[in-house]
Amino acid sequence: MGGGTLAYALRDSGVRVLIVEQGDFLPVERENWSFDAVHTEGRYKNSAPWYDTVAGKEFVPGNYHYVGGSTKLYGATLPRFRESDFGAVHHVDGVSPAWPIGYADLEPHYTEAENMFWVHGNKGEDPTDPWRSADYPFPGIPHEGAMARLVESARRQGLHPFAAPQSVDWRPGGGCVLCETCDSFACMVDAKGDADVAAVRPALRATSRNVELLTNAEVLRLDTDESGRRVTAARIRHAGGREIEVRAERFVVACGAANTAALLLRSTSGSHPGGLANSSDQVGRNYMAHVTTFFLAVDPRHKNEAVYQKTIGINDWYSAGPSTPFPLGNVQGLGKLHGQQAKQGKPWVPMSILDEVTKYTLDMFIQTEDLPLSENRIGLDRAGNVTVTRRETNLASHHELIRRMKKVVRKAGFPVVLTRSLGVEATSHQCGTARMGIDSASSVVDADLKAHDVDNLWIADSSPFPSSAAVNPAITVAALALRLGHSGALTT
Template identity: 30%
Template sequence: MTERFDAIVVGMGSSGGIIAEQLTKAGLRVLGLDKGPDYTQEDFLVKQDELRYYQRGAIVAGVDVDPVTWRAGENETPRVLPWSAGELGSDEPLYGLPSIGTGGGTLHWGAAAYRFRESDFRMRSAIAERFGKEALPEGSLADWPISYADLEPYYEKVEREQGISGRAADNPFGPPREHDYPMPPVTQGPGDVPFVEAARRLGLHPFRQPLAINSVEYRGRPACVNCGFCHGYPCHVKAKSTTQVTSVPAAKATGNLDLRPLSRVLRIHRSNDGSRVTGVTYVDGAGTTHEVRSDLVVLTAYALENVRLLLVSGINRDGQVGRNFMTHNFGWFTSILPEPTNPFLGTFNASSAVDDYTSELVPDNDLGVLWGSPIISVTGDLQPIEAYHLMDPRVPKWGLSLKHWLRDNYRHLHRMYSQTTNFPHPRHYCDLDPNVKDRWGQPALRITHDWEPHDANSVTLMGRYKEKIAREMGAKDYWMDEPRPPYHLSTHDVGVHRMGEDPATSVTNVYGEVHECRGLYAVGGGQFVSYGGYNPNQTIQALAYLSAEHLLEQA
């Protein structure tokens, strides 16, 4: 007999855990499906293993199971991941797919928890007001159908329910808010001190980054112990705010969640006329195929996987599924400072940032850059293998040169990065690869994307400001990544099932319901309409709370 549920949630990660929690607490019987394991804390008790997590990607999707292909343009032959990793084949978590299993991408993330600014929701209008309509970039840039004010209560809910540390008053350019963060900032990394001092001497306004990491005990979870294994790693003490330790346990506690790990959805089912969702087919860890029914199916996997499921299920009536692919270019800038920074200590983002050049505040410039970015100091969570990959490209990476460089410089490294805007463009999209298939015979997702001149110019412009800060810090040497880096995935990939009011230009409505199929929702970063310089996760989770509220109103 075919099983029936009040709701099916596909992907128990950043947004899926939240939606499952909200629906089960309201009494709905929910089936939760995730292609990864249902992790317990015992799985992470010994996690200080750079080979296992950083180099071999123990908790991320593997190319042998989840192939993704990439090409720069339509006339090129796609390459299978890990095309971004270079000859060493590292599974560096910033340049591929996110972690899978309960908690999803919040297992591996560096936990930077930013709200988008007011102007980020009206980017097209803000650029036209500042530079004139003739300066608007080519492509499909649009304003969001919701404003910052609409989402502000849900941002606050994320900060309170998931647990965010920070101090809002330190940032004069931050968006308006009703309340401060529920926890103070985490312990500052030693390498951040010279960054803050230099920034202030330059007239900038450094502020401590908001993080989804406990600085003090919060809701029964302990404070961070500064182990130095954070981005790319699970947390062994539950200090990192991942839905694996927040929302998923709360949903389980209701008794209304039937969680089935190692279960991969193969197809979304619809009514005969295609207008309403009826359920899904999935294959379990033993290879057995199941069909389950529900009038409510919520896709909360990673944005790219949401798109792949829609496409393999034939859901793309208006040709918008997979369009408007956007990602982040980090523009990594590495310095060697005179004083020890001990970058192996503390969390990745136990540091500060400056918003003086961000969003619509981007200074007038000779490169035609229309939208700015924060500049973010990185002080911790740098282990030796990753440090090797960050080495000065002018230094040989073998023999005595390698040994002496690491001996003399590793403990003095400081990093900065920005997250420059990647405007949506018809040349940037996802579809199904006609040749590459996964082990279940389904097409791999294919990404078509290349860095546009504005992308490269944005990195160059932000690099000028980073260089000023590095010089003011007294850096003995420094170097920066190329403006057009080899990666085209960043785990910050968004926009591919855009929200909007018009089905001709969008895939879902504000709440994530797919225009062409009633009862089917696609929630997450894929809904983003434009993309500024901030980490996406807090906005993804705010949208999840917004969608959950709507679903309960409709129930």
């Protein structure tokens, strides 16, 4: 999201841009929309395993190496961070720190990103929505099936459910048919606003042809000059194992929070013994990924006829207030679950039963802000593989949010609730591993995303986030990248 959107911002800017991508274009094939291929066989999971140092075991994260990165498989819900998320926020387990920039610094770039990614939403429905200089480019997607019933009941209960902002090509004449294979699937007809379709490919079509793409090219390390102040080259393992070197005037790292930290930590040298741009010892630290739960409300009397189910958002307990001493988080619709996904949480239950049960479930995703702890970190083992150390924060608030949502869905006619918390293996909202800040002793990049320690190195993904907020991260990644791209830092 960050790298592709930055390339988009730099199209026809007069500088030559090379995107170096570890993966390839995700193939267009029947399996794109197969629940068995995607969820049972994990056909598109192509990350190397990470080692969870707390549980003492390996797992393969949902971290995707394709043109478009993780957005190829993402759920396309693109909410802006709330204005309050850029200030210090008091949580049950501590304070979420302020950013060195405010919402107003990003607002024009959020607006541009919403246009790029065809965001559909309804202004004024969500009371926590921040101010905006322009309406959503397209109206919100209507609620279907059981979701519509829940929305009506939630309103009667005094809540403010809203149309969650969706990045799909449901414009007049657009290719999106609101199918059930959007969240966690690749879109076979390019009707999801992922970073491949909406950013990289338009960048490659720039009139001046100033953007180029090198695929199947994993950056292994960045080299610097003797002073350590300038990156001189990226060393790359190209398709087939050949090592090549790319030299440039300026370098931007946008490998996703975990892999950006891993790349910097691998790039040690005499001037950067603890890893590139790491004099603060903050690279890899403050890893955050939201505290998340799949929340399934069941009405055993009625099947859920919803096909595109990602439309609901509830932010009534997002901030502290009279009924909530601490912020609890965000509730939103999840792509319609089938037996194959439920099997991952309940492997002992026969598939025929899971298939039947999921016809009745209304599937939601509950997320609470995770705090940046110094000891929650991405690291490397001796062989250079990624390790993750994470203890979740704000669990009491998360459980309280689940308890409140249980009351809401029961009143709405869904007496049974099934939940599954995802823990450390939920890596999709990863951020924070190269935090942004004014003080070079406690942060990796400055407020303009430039590394404090290096004169020609920037970071443009989710790693500079000082805090995780409690809404999905991708449009904030895009807005930061657009701000950098338009700042002149990379073009003058």
